[in-house]
Amino acid sequence: MSRLSALARRLDARQFAAYAAVPPSRAGWTGARVALVAVSVAITVVVLGLLALGVWLVVDGFPSWRLVPGLVLIGIAWTLRPRLGSAGERWAVVTEDDAPTLFALLARVATATGAPMPHVVALDYRFNASAGVHGLRRTRTLVLGLPLWGSLEPDQRVALLGHEFGHFVNNDPTRSILTQPALTTPGVLAQLLWPSRSLTNGNLLIAFAEWVLAPVQRLVARGFLLLQAGLLAVATRDHQRAEYCADALSARVAGSGAAVALLDGIAAASAVETAVVSAERKTQATATPRSAHPGPGPWREAARAARAGVDLAAVRDQTVAESTLWDSHPPTGLRARLVEAWPHQDAAVVLGRDESDRVDAELAKWYAKAGRDLVWE
Template identity: 40%
Template sequence: MSLFEEVSGQDSQRARQPDLAAVAAYVVAAFIHLTTLAVAVLGGWLVVATWPSPVGIVIGLLVIALAVQMRPRFPKLPAGSRVLRRAEAPTLYGLLDRVSNALGGRPLDAIVVDQHFNASAGWVGLRQRRVLTLGLPLWNVLSPAERLALLGHEIGHFVNGDLRRGLVVGTALNAVGELHLLLRQAADMRGDEILGGFTFLVRVPLRLLSMLPATLLITLALLTLRAGQRAEYLADALAVRLASSQASAGVLRATMLGPGCMRALTFAAQRSRDTGGIWQVEREFVAGIPRTELERLARVAERESLRVDATHPPTHLRLRFAGARESEAAELVLDPAESRMIDRELAAAYSEIAAKVRIDLLSA
């Protein structure tokens, strides 16, 4: 049975009991963490056992350094992130508190806004702070009901048991990803001037060594693929429950307009320095899209095939999934006045993100 059929017949919006792939993912993640601990212990033992031999101490310290690179990685906010504080956006935080309460989750710790046509939610740092990242280009074109559905979907990831964002598997994915990147970058560093013809003696072992974390990363990604796509469907179900089927489908259709919206923003940023004006241009662009173009994009989405490495289910299946729950009534309502109040709270952020769009344009 396909995943779409499975989740369509599932009443609960929370993840079911772990299947064999999920158990295997936990086993692989535990192996990664235990290996890291073993490498750290080995490095410490080498330092103590060979003391005061300089060679043994250096080898032990190198092994400890490797363990440090293999340590569990907790996601961090990107440098220069625009973080909204509660005092700066009390209406938006109040809405998010209501959404979290309705879905059975805890209040968010922070909101980050950026210049991408996207939104995401996740844990950051050792304290596992809950953070929502809100792309203002996407938020700008959504209706009040669609904004509520978007928040319901993203906060739904905190309550639906998303395996990829969990403490055990999530940190293992980040750890092996960082280690693989480090080894590949070290292997690709230019050292011809120093090592001369012996460069390959360093690069070849490093590239071979980088294959181990790459293999573990691919293994974990494949094991969590089905669970991750199920989590997306369940987050959609929570969005429907919270804001209605129509609003949830509206968000999904809006995501198909991302490339065009970003081109409209970039075009506006080229022609004007009015940071507020470019957001109006984007809204007018979306309002002016003919129904035939929307239907064409829907047909394109329906022709999408499920890739092995796809982190999200095909959009047309998610639209069908939302439509199948059409009878569910919205639990919350975001009225237009409150939505406009949120936009007023975001006015400074809109200006800053518009400036970032212009900077990205100039750097490109």
């Protein structure tokens, strides 16, 4: 593992050097993308073949003994079908009627980044944020974790939105329908093949067969897991390039200083999140009714103190030292240093304190619920 870690650090350094002078542009058809699409096409052809064979076995001479293997093949094909992604369970969804100031800000950021508006704006109680495209209709979803959002200064909020909107336009190969089968199907096969707990109910013959086959199943399943790890490693560099593209948009929209401050806060996320949770516990200890929750003010003050007490240089170095070949994001410390290395940019979208406070007022009822869920988790 030490050699793999050293390789990851070398690749990170090489990527940093490549983008230090000029921010990366939207990724095109790289060798990695071509390879992933080729594997995806091969997998899709095999799955369609299994489905066609299964249907033929069921239909031909129906009813016959072929019905059972036909249904098995159809079931396997269904299990291996391409996944279009899912937004998952939404903690809360906010609409423009609920938060007109927030949506006006989102529209300004969308214009500045050249990205489309999200179809869904969801909220969450976790210390995170994300943006993605899901489902057959390719629904764009923006998720704002309120503890993270509430702990940020106004310009850092713009930087966060700039980065997340960047995911709608940075051509990330790991978010593409064309590459999805290559990145997920081997893992599904491994899960299918891994020996399950015996359901033999005392049948010694079946139990013996399971005991004999289990080592073979584990070996083949591990082979598929190794294949998936290799394909993910192939995709990682393009995915990290997409993250750097999103960082470049973040700096262009919010200004270089805000983008760096956001990234340093993410690098120190452990300390900041702990401080936010502690601040919320103090709020709840006063037995304040939920309707009188103070909002994110105490979180922001706690986050400021936590960031001020962190050795940012050491935290940046730590993210670099902990890098692996399969990390979906480049080391946060390198991301911050890369934004600093690019030519300085002033903010294209400015969020004033008053406007930021109006956004918080629109989200007030969700802040109270997020605080409760954050502490309980």
